[in-house]
Amino acid sequence: MAKCKVTVIGKRYDRDLAQRYLSDPDAGPCPDFEVGQEFLFDIATYGSMNRGNFCTEAWDAISKYIWTCMRGGSPMEEGWYRDERVTVACCNDGIRPVIFRIERVDDETPEKDTD
Numbered sequence: 001m002a003k004c005k006v007t008v009i010g011k012r013y014d015r016d017l018a019q020r021y022l023s024d025p026d027a028g029p030c031p032d033f034e035v036g037q038e039f040l041f042d043i044a045t046y047g048s049m050n051r052g053n054f055c056t057e058a059w060d061a062i063s064k065y066i067w068t069c070m071r072g073g074s075p076m077e078e079g080w081y082r083d084e085r086v087t088v089a090c091c092n093d094g095i096r097p098v099i100f101r102i103e104r105v106d107d108e109t110p111e112k113d114t115d
Helices: 015-021 043-051 056-070
Strands: 003-011 038-041 086-090 098-105
Touching: 003 056, 038 043, 043 056, 056 086, 056 098
Parallel strands: none
Antiparallel strands: 003 038, 003 098, 086 098
16 A cells, blocks of 8 residues: 655635634634645554544545545546646635645565566
8 A cells, every 4th residue: 555645835824814704813824734844644644643633624625635645546637737646735724724745655665686
């Protein structure tokens, strides 16, 4: 089974929407993730993420891509991205979304010597 690497590649904050809708309009960008942060998922870590080990809004948005990658599939429709192993997705927070690069990491099996 393949693994899946998730990298935080961006964080946004819409100040106008925050002023309009948040109870704390000065909350700023999401405090749960930092740009450059990486996660490597396999079957064991995947199962533990929905138990409070990852932001639930982010997990709801990206877990289907992670599962597809771990099963050896392409996270996005063929031809949409330059690399069929990669997609970019964000969490469901419309005011302060976190943007993730999601990549299938194929198992590297060493070639056997035939000598």
